[in-house]
Amino acid sequence: MKLLSDVGEDALIAALIAHMPQFDAKSAQPSDDCAVLSQADFYLTDLLLKTDAMIEGIHFTQEMSARAIGWKAIARVSSDFAAMGGQPHSFMVTVALPASTSLAWIEEVYQGMADCMHAFGGKLVGGETSRMPLGAPCVFSISALGTVPKNRAMLRSTAKPGDVIFVTGKLGGSFAGKHLSFSPRIEHGRWLLDHFRVTAMMDLSDGIAKDLPRMAQASDCGFQLDLTAIPFTTGCGLNEALHDGEDYELLLAVAPSDAGNLLEVWGVRFPELPLTRIGHFVKAGSGDVLSGGWDHFPAV
Amino acid sequence: MKLLSDVGEDALIAALIAHMPQFDAKSAQPSDDCAVLSQADFYLTDLLLKTDAMIEGIHFTQEMSARAIGWKAIARVSSDFAAMGGQPHSFMVTVALPASTSLAWIEEVYQGMADCMHAFGGKLVGGETSRMPLGAPCVFSISALGTVPKNRAMLRSTAKPGDVIFVTGKLGGSFAGKHLSFSPRIEHGRWLLDHFRVTAMMDLSDGIAKDLPRMAQASDCGFQLDLTAIPFTTGCGLNEALHDGEDYELLLAVAPSDAGNLLEVWGVRFPELPLTRIGHFVKAGSGDVLSGGWDHFPAV
Numbered sequence: 001m002k003l004l005s006d007v008g009e010d011a012l013i014a015a016l017i018a019h020m021p022q023f024d025a026k027s028a029q030p031s032d033d034c035a036v037l038s039q040a041d042f043y044l045t046d047l048l049l050k051t052d053a054m055i056e057g058i059h060f061t062q063e064m065s066a067r068a069i070g071w072k073a074i075a076r077v078s079s080d081f082a083a084m085g086g087q088p089h090s091f092m093v094t095v096a097l098p099a100s101t102s103l104a105w106i107e108e109v110y111q112g113m114a115d116c117m118h119a120f121g122g123k124l125v126g127g128e129t130s131r132m133p134l135g136a137p138c139v140f141s142i143s144a145l146g147t148v149p150k151n152r153a154m155l156r157s158t159a160k161p162g163d164v165i166f167v168t169g170k171l172g173g174s175f176a177g178k179h180l181s182f183s184p185r186i187e188h189g190r191w192l193l194d195h196f197r198v199t200a201m202m203d204l205s206d207g208i209a210k211d212l213p214r215m216a217q218a219s220d221c222g223f224q225l226d227l228t229a230i231p232f233t234t235g236c237g238l239n240e241a242l243h244d245g246e247d248y249e250l251l252l253a254v255a256p257s258d259a260g261n262l263l264e265v266w267g268v269r270f271p272e273l274p275l276t277r278i279g280h281f282v283k284a285g286s287g288d289v290l291s292g293g294w295d296h297f298p299a300v
Numbered sequence: 301m302k303l304l305s306d307v308g309e310d311a312l313i314a315a316l317i318a319h320m321p322q323f324d325a326k327s328a329q330p331s332d333d334c335a336v337l338s339q340a341d342f343y344l345t346d347l348l349l350k351t352d353a354m355i356e357g358i359h360f361t362q363e364m365s366a367r368a369i370g371w372k373a374i375a376r377v378s379s380d381f382a383a384m385g386g387q388p389h390s391f392m393v394t395v396a397l398p399a400s401t402s403l404a405w406i407e408e409v410y411q412g413m414a415d416c417m418h419a420f421g422g423k424l425v426g427g428e429t430s431r432m433p434l435g436a437p438c439v440f441s442i443s444a445l446g447t448v449p450k451n452r453a454m455l456r457s458t459a460k461p462g463d464v465i466f467v468t469g470k471l472g473g474s475f476a477g478k479h480l481s482f483s484p485r486i487e488h489g490r491w492l493l494d495h496f497r498v499t500a501m502m503d504l505s506d507g508i509a510k511d512l513p514r515m516a517q518a519s520d521c522g523f524q525l526d527l528t529a530i531p532f533t534t535g536c537g538l539n540e541a542l543h544d545g546e547d548y549e550l551l552l553a554v555a556p557s558d559a560g561n562l563l564e565v566w567g568v569r570f571p572e573l574p575l576t577r578i579g580h581f582v583k584a585g586s587g588d589v590l591s592g593g594w595d596h597f598p599a600v
Contacts, residue, residue, distance in 0.1 A: 004406070005399035012429055015403065016395075016410045020424040021417045023390075035425035037390060037445070043343065049426055051392040051443050057433040090323075090337060092351040094441050095316075099305035103315065106304070110316045117321045124320040125335035125349055129312055133357040136436050141394050143351050143443030145337070 032218075033080040033202055034146065036153045046153055048086045048146035052077045056137035066105050068180035069140075070112025076205070077144045078120050078184035079248045083203035084155070085193030086148035087186055088122030094141040096130045101138060109140070120186050122146075152193055154252075159200035159219035163253035165279045166262070171208060171247050172240030173233035179246035188270060189250060196262055201252040207245035209290045215251060222287030225279040242290070253281060332518075333380040333502055334446065336453045346453055348386045348446035352377045356437035366405050368480035369440075370412025376505070377444045378420050378484035379548045383503035384455070385493030386448035387486055388422030394441040396430045401438060409440075420486050422446075452493055454552075459500035459519035463553040465579045466562070471508060471547050472540030473533035479546035488570060489550060496562055501552040507545035509590045515551060522587030525579040542590070553581060 004012060023037075034048040052073075054060055060069045078088050093113065097106065117123060122144065132139065168185060185203070192198050200219055204211050208230070216223045232241035254262055259277060266275045281287075304312060323337075334348040352373075354360055360369045378388050393413065397406065417423060422444065432439065468485055485503070492498050500519055504511050508530070516523045532541035554562055559577060566575045581587075 002403040003399065004397060004401045004403060007403060009429060012403070012406075015407055016429070017424060017427075019411060020414045021422070022424050035390070035392070037425065040344075044340075047347075047445070049390060049392055049443075049445060051394050051426060051428055051441070053394050053396055053428055053430045053441065055396055055430060055432060057436075058431055090335070090349060092335070092349055092443060094351050094353050094443075096353055096355055096439060096441075097304060099303065101304045103302040103304060103307060103312070106312075107315055111319060114320045122321070124317060124322050125337065126351060127317075128351055128353055129309060129316070130353045130355055131358055132355060133437055136357075137433055139396060139439050139441075141351070141353065141396075141439075141441035141443075143349075143392060143394075143441075145347070145349060145445065 032155055032157070033083040034086070036084070036148070039150070044150055045147040046150050048081055048084060048148055048153065050077050050080045050146065051141065051143040052080070054140040056139070064180060066108035067112035067115070070109040071116045072180050073140050073142050074113045074116035075120070075182060075184050075248070077142050078116065078122065078186060079203045081146040082185040082189035083201055083250060084148055084153045085189045085201070086146040086153065087190065088120065088144055088146050090125040090145045091117065091122050092125060092143040093127035094130070096132045096139040098132045098134050098136055098138070100134060120184055149193070154193060154198055154201040156200050156202040156215045157218035159215060159221055159253040159281050161221050161281050161283045162256055163199050163281045164256055164259040164277055165212070165223065165281065166252050166254065167204070167208065167231065167249055167276055167278050168273055169247065169249040170231045170233045170274065171204070171249065172236035172244045174244045174246035176235065178233065182248045184248060185250050188273065191269065192252065195265070196254060197258060199253045199255060201250060204247040204249050204251050205245065207243045208251065209242040210245070211251060213290055216281065219281065220284050221281040222284055223279055223281050224287045225290065229276060229278045231274055231276045332455055332457070333383040334386070336384070336448070339450070344450055345447040346450050348381055348384060348448055348453065350377050350380045350446065351441065351443040352380070354440040356439070364480060366408035367412035367415065370409040371416045372480050373440050373442050374413045374416035375420070375482060375484050375548070377442050378416065378422065378486060379503045381444070381446040382485040382489035383501055383550060384448055384453045385489045385501070386446040386453065387490065388420065388444055388446050390425040390445040391417065391422050392425060392443040393427035394430070396432045396439040398432045398434050398436055398438070400434060420484055449493070454493060454498055454501040456500050456502040456515045457518035459515060459521055459553040459581050461521050461581050461583045462556055463499050463581045464556055464559040464577055465512070465523065465581065466552050466554065467504070467508065467531065467549055467576055467578055468573055469547065469549040470531045470533045470574065471504070471549065472536035472544045474544045474546035476535065478533065482548045484548060485550050488573065491569065492552065495565070496554060497558060499553045499555060501550060504547040504549050504551050505545065507543045508551065509542040510545070511551060513590055516581065519581065520584050521581040522584055523579055523581050524587045525590065529576060529578045531574055531576045
């Protein structure tokens with residue numbers, strides 16, 4: 001009998017969704033950061049949908065700050081909206097908890113969720129509390145609706161050979177705590193959408209070593225990465241910057257003719273957040289090879 | 301230290317959402333079947349949002365049909381849309397599974413989900429697969445977006461004293477298998493919205509003994525129930541009909557002047573599904589008292 005431990009996460013997803021009713025894939029693909037629902041022509045926005053789970057023993061432990069766990073649960077989803085140039089609108093929070101859970105602990109988690117909504121937008125519209133068997137882990141499942149100006153959602157599949165690759169912030173070091181306190185790049189994503197012809201964008205959740213090849217593959221490109229240019233967090237090296245994951249920074253591509261202008265204007269508008277040119281896309285089948293990063297069900 | 305086992309589910313929810321950013325409660329309340337997002341005046345529909353979890357050992361076991369488990373996961377959410385007169389539009393499916401899960405089993409579950417979407421509408425737009433620690437239960441969290449004609453979503457909080465109470469189908473017997481194979485009343489809910497002034501509606505998920513008092517309280521009414529009129533499933537008695545839960549039938553109220561006409565037209569339009577008059581609403585503080593039904597975190 002084949003077990004999930006025998007197949008990779010991507011193969012699992014492909015098998016599961018093969019027979020599901022799905023919308024025609026006009027724009028966003030299952031691999032994009034959010035689903036994009038196009039509304040009728042006279043509507044002003046498209047809708048973004050995203051769901052994301054946090055599981056005790058996998059994504060967090062009881063030793064971490066409860067408030068930070070709540071912050072992270074909302075910030076992860078908000079980061080996916082940011083990656084498309086969108087904004088969070090409404091959240092639904094599902095919690096599945098053993099009856100032995102402390103009330104004060106779960107209230108702290110919700111306070112952290114509220115902190116992130118106050119800081120980056122979105123409101124609670126629904127959810128569910130459900131019981132887990134005793135001894136089972138706590139599970140949070142966050143679902144959210146976002147908005148993005150009509151026909152403007154940025155995808156990861158639209159980079160072109162020659163496009164310059166940029167990354168925001170500094171990479172690596174998530175294990176040291178950054179993964180609990182990051183800021184989703186909502187404002188930056190929206191600014192890029194309003195002011196620049198970004199050709200492709202996504203957020204970095206599994207490490208650039210895994211996410212950049214994903215963007216390249218989705219865009220039918222190869223890539224060349226300048227390893228000496230990768231910006232890494234103080235205390236980290238290149239290896240951590242490539243593989244740690246959970247950076248929640250933006251990875252984006254622009255046409256070569258826009259690259260210099262973007263760097264200049266960005267530095268004036270967002271002096272506190274570095275934007276770094278780290279390589280460029282090339283034709284499919286050429287360029288560098290990178291691997292690693294996080295897989296929930298690594299094939300053996 | 302206070303544990304979840306020391307507070308009831310309703311008190312837990314109230315504590316958790318107290319400090320969350322929320323929309324002004326103009327129409328739907330947290331207790332309604334779905335969240336209702338009103339769109340700008342020139343939009344034709346309002347949006348419904350709903351999330352619902354299924355947990356191994358609580359809502360299902362591995363001994364049940366995998367395909368039926370998938371059906372139920374989608375049908376439960378669809379039933380909440382039906383309860384507001386709405387229709388499912390898009391689904392996101394989150395699965396959290398130990399790596400020891402059989403691939404064939406989870407594929408069967410997804411096939412059951414697809415069956416229900418094909419039968420009652422809605423398409424897959426996103427989701428997530430995540431790993432659970434070994435030995436932990438499988439968790440499915442379904443989130444969905446639905447639509448309802450603008451300003452027409454039916455609520456549970458709008459019944460008036462004097463309104464007649466109806467229920468569709470027959471109640472009780474969920475434990476014997478009905479809870480895995482029910483049909484969400486999408487078509488019936490929409491027909492009611494289009495053809496009758498229904499004053500309040502909800503679906504029966506926790507047993508009429510728990511859900512009818514909820515509708516009454518939300519509407520600031522009492523109720524009188526004709527126990528001899530409750531329609532119960534063959535093989536069940538009144539006790540099962542009141543308390544089993546998971547009926548997924550519609551509970552609705554109409555003005556007394558509409559009651560006779562509704563019964564007559566319903567019988568012609570839906571001869572296969574009984575509609576039964578089971579009582580009426582009265583002023584708050586008077587009428588019957590009912591208790592029982594399902595509570596995830598019963599207060600001790």
